[in-house]
Amino acid sequence: MVNTFNFTNWSRLNWDEIIDKRIIIDIKDVTNLNYINTAEHFLVIWNEYNFPVIESSLSKIIESFDDVIAVGFDTWIVNFEIGIIIENYHEGEITIGKKKY
Template sequence: MSLFDECIEALGENVHVLSDSEGEQVLRDFENSFPFTEWGRIEWEKVTYHAKMNTVDEIISFLNQNIDEYSNVIYVIWDERTLPIIQSELNKVFEVIDDVTAVSFDTWIFSPSSGYVIEIFHDGEVRIGLK
């Protein structure tokens, strides 16, 4: 079983693996919402409102303070382009975050409806930003 398969299993029934065309649309929305460096990280200096995070509680607090009602429906995007994008729920992703981040080096949790992204970089740095 691959790490991707283990992640899907850990997320349980509230996960949807997007088709290629659905994934391409989410990826376009993501890339149009946030600026990227040449090496594939979000260019945080160009994101007006962002912060470094250390815990899930800090992320939830940031969302509660900055978004009136944020959507629990999110997309998980990995830096490995051959992996499909998945749709799940933020609280469920946080419950099994080790399984989610084990799939590839860098991971983004993106909510187009609420306008936020969480970048989990392979060196352990976690940032959240608003578009």
């Protein structure tokens, strides 16, 4: 993941390199974005390196979001092929964006 997206020294995504960045209140708000297809599969990556990475459709991740984010301190939901990443920061902020190519 760090080869595709740059991170800050405090392990937060460097959002300066992401286009169409948005802070959302509720994970369900991603369905309002025109570049998001919730049928697409995304990887769920937690901040703990020894936790497994899981893959599921974004719609299933959204349905189980509270359980998904309960696993780790910070959570990233990413689709590398289309360059979309969602960061759930441990302070409660959810940010979504598309990588510049």
